Amino acid sequence: MNACLPDIRSAVRIDCQGLGSLIAAIRRRGYQVIGPHLQDGAISYGPIQEIEDLPIGWTAEQGPAFYRLQRRSDSAMFQYAAGPKSLKDFIHPSEIRLFSAVREEGAFRILPNSDPAPRYAFLGVRACELAAAGIQDRVLLEGRYSDPIYRARRGNSIIIAVQCSAPSEVCFCTSMGTGPRAEAGFDLALTELIGPGSHEFVVEVGTQLGAELLSEIEFSDASPDLRNQAQAATQAAAASIQRRLDTNGLREVLRDNFDHPHWDDVAQRCLACGNCTQVCPTCFCVNVEDSTDVAGQTAERWRRWDSCYSLAFTYIHGGSVRVSTKSRYRQWLTHKLSYWHDQFASSGCVGCGRCIAWCPAGIDLTQEVAAIRAATNQTEGTK
Amino acid sequence: MSVPLHTDLSDPMLPVAVRIASVARETHDTCTLVTEPVDSGGLPAFQPGQFSMLYSYGVGEVPISVSGDPGVPDRLVYTIRSVGAVSGALVNRSPGDTISMRGPFGSPWPVEAARGRDVLLVAGGIGLAPLRPVIYHILRHRADYGRFTILYGARSPKELLFTKELKAWSAAPDTQVLTTVDTGGASWRGHVGVVTKFFRFVKLRPQQTVAMTCGPEIMMRFVMRELDAQKVADENIYLSMELNMKCAVGFCGHCQMGPYFLCKDGPVFRYAEMRRWMGGRHEL
Numbered sequence A: 001m002n003a004c005l006p007d008i009r010s011a012v013r014i015d016c017q018g019l020g021s022l023i024a025a026i027r028r029r030g031y032q033v034i035g036p037h038l039q040d041g042a043i044s045y046g047p048i049q050e051i052e053d054l055p056i057g058w059t060a061e062q063g064p065a066f067y068r069l070q071r072r073s074d075s076a077m078f079q080y081a082a083g084p085k086s087l088k089d090f091i092h093p094s095e096i097r098l099f100s101a102v103r104e105e106g107a108f109r110i111l112p113n114s115d116p117a118p119r120y121a122f123l124g125v126r127a128c129e130l131a132a133a134g135i136q137d138r139v140l141l142e143g144r145y146s147d148p149i150y151r152a153r154r155g156n157s158i159i160i161a162v163q164c165s166a167p168s169e170v171c172f173c174t175s176m177g178t179g180p181r182a183e184a185g186f187d188l189a190l191t192e193l194i195g196p197g198s199h200e201f202v203v204e205v206g207t208q209l210g211a212e213l214l215s216e217i218e219f220s221d222a223s224p225d226l227r228n229q230a231q232a233a234t235q236a237a238a239a240s241i242q243r244r245l246d247t248n249g250l251r252e253v254l255r256d257n258f259d260h261p262h263w264d265d266v267a268q269r270c271l272a273c274g275n276c277t278q279v280c281p282t283c284f285c286v287n288v289e290d291s292t293d294v295a296g297q298t299a300e301r302w303r304r305w306d307s308c309y310s311l312a313f314t315y316i317h318g319g320s321v322r323v324s325t326k327s328r329y330r331q332w333l334t335h336k337l338s339y340w341h342d343q344f345a346s347s348g349c350v351g352c353g354r355c356i357a358w359c360p361a362g363i364d365l366t367q368e369v370a371a372i373r374a375a376t377n378q379t380e381g382t383k
Numbered sequence B: 001m002s003v004p005l006h007t008d009l010s011d012p013m014l015p016v017a018v019r020i021a022s023v024a025r026e027t028h029d030t031c032t033l034v035t036e037p038v039d040s041g042g043l044p045a046f047q048p049g050q051f052s053m054l055y056s057y058g059v060g061e062v063p064i065s066v067s068g069d070p071g072v073p074d075r076l077v078y079t080i081r082s083v084g085a086v087s088g089a090l091v092n093r094s095p096g097d098t099i100s101m102r103g104p105f106g107s108p109w110p111v112e113a114a115r116g117r118d119v120l121l122v123a124g125g126i127g128l129a130p131l132r133p134v135i136y137h138i139l140r141h142r143a144d145y146g147r148f149t150i151l152y153g154a155r156s157p158k159e160l161l162f163t164k165e166l167k168a169w170s171a172a173p174d175t176q177v178l179t180t181v182d183t184g185g186a187s188w189r190g191h192v193g194v195v196t197k198f199f200r201f202v203k204l205r206p207q208q209t210v211a212m213t214c215g216p217e218i219m220m221r222f223v224m225r226e227l228d229a230q231k232v233a234d235e236n237i238y239l240s241m242e243l244n245m246k247c248a249v250g251f252c253g254h255c256q257m258g259p260y261f262l263c264k265d266g267p268v269f270r271y272a273e274m275r276r277w278m279g280g281r282h283e284l
Ligand SMILES: Cc1cc2nc3c(=O)[nH]c(=O)nc-3n(C[C@H](O)[C@H](O)[C@H](O)COP(=O)(O)OP(=O)(O)OC[C@H]3O[C@@H](n4cnc5c(N)ncnc54)[C@H](O)[C@@H]3O)c2cc1C
Pocket: A315, A316, A317, A318, B051, B060, B061, B062, B063, B064, B065, B066, B067, B079, B080, B081, B082, B083, B084, B085, B086, B087, B088, B126, B129, B130, B241, B242, B243, B244, B245, B246, B267
């Protein structure tokens, strides 16, 4: 064990065994480690007890409506891009009971949820996911009201980021200014470096907590050469990203093209299934559902993820407001890339590409935006 | 403007119980519930235009505007039209029952900004309920306001709300109340037609008028057209907007219209802010 505490913003070196010790050290503190593992044919987030649970030697190929696991020739643990789950699945859970109520002497008494918030340590978090969590913070914590569920889970969590060196074909974080390099928002950030006969990690220290965790395991100095390799890995990742979203004036382009014919074109392809909203790490909409037991003695209120693609989403007495698929796709995209700026002073998109990979119709927002832009420029040109 | 909140800010989704003090039947499908605190805790103050989330145990929770007098503390009054599961459960309550509430939430009608000016209210159907606190306020401080005009339309005579009060209000100084129904029937002696037809009779002083309107969106759109024609500036026209709401604190996302969350940025907006997003632009 190293007796010394590394400085915040310094970088050290650990090997695979060190990573195993780090996971153990986090678990000793009473945290549940949530990291990448193989689940349902994808590299997804789930509980990790030891490094054998990580997707060793696996990656995934991604494209519009396409996700396939693939074997690698090495034993890499973190050489894949964002999978279907994100931090949202844990800190803004897909369903949770808000309270229950019991009938006593004819009246109901409300019993707030007393379950303690889980303490999660997230391992393998990418820069785009940190940016997404920052966006959800603004929505669920930093407004006039704050959500106690999110507050407890987010506040309790440890973040062990991984600097991304394997973006996929659907990634466009470079356009959104959110990656691939994470600069802040983590306790520790690993860069995985695999060479002939070597498998090691450069570990950047983000917080005091991160430093304390490191002090409980074996680490050594990261040589300047090793640090350069780590830098080069994320630089190469950035250079490899081909997909672009032109954000210049995008807020106005979408706001001012409400009646653009291209919305009809997307509506022909969109199934209004809501997959994109479920996988998007910033989409936050929920439904609130009340119920009673059969005897009417206890009542419960549950909160569940909802989607602006559902017809019921805008139901008011007499009918829904956004009836057509066109109006619902437009609402989603315009909210994400335009209204979000009005509401929360940033884009609602971090460029993770999940909505592209997991859309059964392969609808690609970068192309839809490009199509609206192209036709807009044309009409302006001919005016 | 700081708005007093009853809701526990640390857990804004947790309702508090209130007791129903009385239930008054207004029409065949509409009741007014007076709620009072269950213990000595008191009830929050509200501003005209604000709404609460009313929870009928196990059935559900819906947004309902406060329809009572802002000058009477410790009572929150709601006028509810039964249109479905939750509103139906709420109007079927008896005195002594408890329900729960969160709130009050949302932006108020501009009763302060309207001080010293003429006030025009245009209400359609249940839309008179959210405007009633404004009427109470103005009549209580009658000298602080100029000409006061209330235009009210309902589908038929049996749908008219607050009929006794409408009469009493029209007797107040410099106050005009005009009521109309879409279809009258044999015994109806009053006006027939849509509420906007009154714009032919009332002479507004557009420069000094503040207009507030609440009703079906289609009605409000026609009201906007009339007010435009009368040259009342968009900044002086206010309307209360409605969309599905599941939380009232900006978390559920359901009530978004353009850049706004109707629950926390509204429900009362200036027409100048809302104009771009109305007129069916969101629904096509
Ligand atoms: C800010 C605001 C103030 C309101 N004030 C009043 C009032 O003072 N008096 C009154 O009678 N009504 C008012 N309403 C309308 C009232 O909320 C709906 O009539 C009520 O939600 C219908 O619910 P339900 O379960 O009975 O109907 P259902 O048709 O069974 O509706 C199912 C669900 O859809 C949602 N929903 C349906 N209609 C509406 C709606 N119009 N607005 C929002 N959500 C809806 C609710 O979650 C409801 O539980 C107001 C609405 C808003 C947004």
